Amino acid sequence: MLDRADIDEAADRIHGHLRRTPVQVVDPGDDWLPGGGCLKLELLQHTGTFKPRGAFNRILSAQERGELDRAVGIVVASGGNAGLANAFAARAVGVPATVFVPTTSSPTKLERLHEYGATVVARGTEYADAYEAAMEHVADTGAVYCHAYDQPEICAGAGTIGLELVEQLAELGRGVDKVLVAVGGGGLMAGIATALEGTALVVGVEPATARTLHAAVAAGQPVDVSVSGVAADSLGARRIGSIAWEVARRTGVESVLVDDDAILEARRRVWDRYRLALEPGAAAPVAALLTGAYRPDADEQMAVVLCGANTDPSDLAVPHP
Numbered sequence: 001m002l003d004r005a006d007i008d009e010a011a012d013r014i015h016g017h018l019r020r021t022p023v024q025v026v027d028p029g030d031d032w033l034p035g036g037g038c039l040k041l042e043l044l045q046h047t048g049t050f051k052p053r054g055a056f057n058r059i060l061s062a063q064e065r066g067e068l069d070r071a072v073g074i075v076v077a078s079g080g081n082a083g084l085a086n087a088f089a090a091r092a093v094g095v096p097a098t099v100f101v102p103t104t105s106s107p108t109k110l111e112r113l114h115e116y117g118a119t120v121v122a123r124g125t126e127y128a129d130a131y132e133a134a135m136e137h138v139a140d141t142g143a144v145y146c147h148a149y150d151q152p153e154i155c156a157g158a159g160t161i162g163l164e165l166v167e168q169l170a171e172l173g174r175g176v177d178k179v180l181v182a183v184g185g186g187g188l189m190a191g192i193a194t195a196l197e198g199t200a201l202v203v204g205v206e207p208a209t210a211r212t213l214h215a216a217v218a219a220g221q222p223v224d225v226s227v228s229g230v231a232a233d234s235l236g237a238r239r240i241g242s243i244a245w246e247v248a249r250r251t252g253v254e255s256v257l258v259d260d261d262a263i264l265e266a267r268r269r270v271w272d273r274y275r276l277a278l279e280p281g282a283a284a285p286v287a288a289l290l291t292g293a294y295r296p297d298a299d300e301q302m303a304v305v306l307c308g309a310n311t312d313p314s315d316l317a318v319p320h321p
Helices: 004-014 052-064 081-093 107-115 127-141 152-171 187-195 212-219 242-251 260-274 280-291
Strands: 023-025 038-041 074-077 097-101 119-122 178-182 201-207 254-258 302-306
Touching (some): 023 152, 074 127, 081 097, 081 107, 097 107, 152 302, 178 187, 201 280, 254 260
Parallel strands (some): 097 119, 178 201
16 A cells, blocks of 8 residues: 555655756746646656655665665566666666567667667567566566566656645645646656645546556456556556555546547647647647546646656647648
């Protein structure tokens, strides 16, 4: 079970390794984003996503417990972002990283994995294929496995965004009632919902073509889903994580869906307004507001987590209808 103490411990452990990413208040009088509120710019984190928070927490925790063989290092299965984060963190800690990726992974992300010094191995077309290969590597070598989203240390690290957000909003004289977060495997959602439990609620936003949380809510338990669409490289888990599912039920996370066209339009809109280059998955929460998939109450104080920027920006200037 993930709780607030885990988030606080993670914040202490990873302090000094991460950036305190800024908060952008939506421009006063600018109605481009229904409900207004604030944007948490986690896309400006090391490696371009929130993932290093969990990666550092997992690797440093394993090191504290004496589980990390410095000659063997760590292994991760990832469509790109978790691999980048763990390769970056492993390099900082001084241990090797092996990253198993699906063959569908973004070329941009694969190039950066090599830049961080990781050994990259492609297996299968989905995250599940890469995961199976990574677990075989763990059995063969004893490497520390860093899950992309379903380990307590990974979720707790992501949850430090919630602590940071509340502190920053207080400095601005603002509070928060709802936080909109993209959901794939659910580690980010689980961490933030736990950090804010009893203070604010989380809305999980998913592509309609990769609806892990939405399907679990409908079935009453985690189930496998088919995965496709423009955000599959970052929100392409086949099933919601067990930690995320427990936290979602415990804290009352709401699930909403958006389609690919809405995600792409939201991505272009954020570029138009703020010159922030979002990867498609990171634009999903903005899409929920633009389309009305989520409609905030009139007095609701909102924050939107923009969680990733590992994208090819060449199409961002394409005019929207």
